[in-house]
Amino acid sequence: SQTIHQWPATLVQPVGSPLSLECTVEGTSNPNLYWYRQAAGRGLQLLFYSVGIGQISSEVPQNLSASRPQDRQFILSSKKLLLSDSGFYLCAWSGGSGTGVISPLHFGNGTRLTVT
């Protein structure tokens, strides 16, 4: 069966510090991978998605970046964190999609980031 691992679970970082969150998927190949953020009292916001190695699409302009160095590895980074980057960061994977039809997304356990 497929599993998704995301770490760390919690993180407290000062403003201006760098960030690296990692996510790996097991039990499937060539998954679609996603990074979402859920800020307090707000809905899930899609940050990045990837349909293959080295292929990254950004949904929201910001000081975050994403990379997919391996098929089942997705990394979210920042060079300098802002207070507004605080939130619950979720990695997710899905199978291939058809035209207009999306396979279900499966989420990791998330990373709760607090920028102080």
Next chain:
Amino acid sequence: QKEVEQNSGPLSVPEGAIASLNCTYSDRGSQSFFWYRQYSGKSPELIMFIYSNGDKEDGRFTAQLNKASQYVSLLIRDSQPSDSATYLCAVSGDSGAGSYQLTFGKGTKLSVIP
């Protein structure tokens, strides 16, 4: 701007009753619809997905889709206190260049009273 609207609640139902959660969406071209359950402090967990008009049942859960009315709902029969959580509706949409992504509603908080 694609929108997915849900009543934020809280929706309170007694144990054993039917809970009805509703969601409307703005993109007429949407073809994939999902319901997720999110316990406080946890990540969303997939409950059901539906692609075609009508009803889809899985155990105590029934998803209902009406594309003409741009409306999707989730019914929970025999509600249990363990069903108390926030329920997120997610709808697919074309984000450009033939890429389809999910837009999530802000969720409805359900409280099942013992």
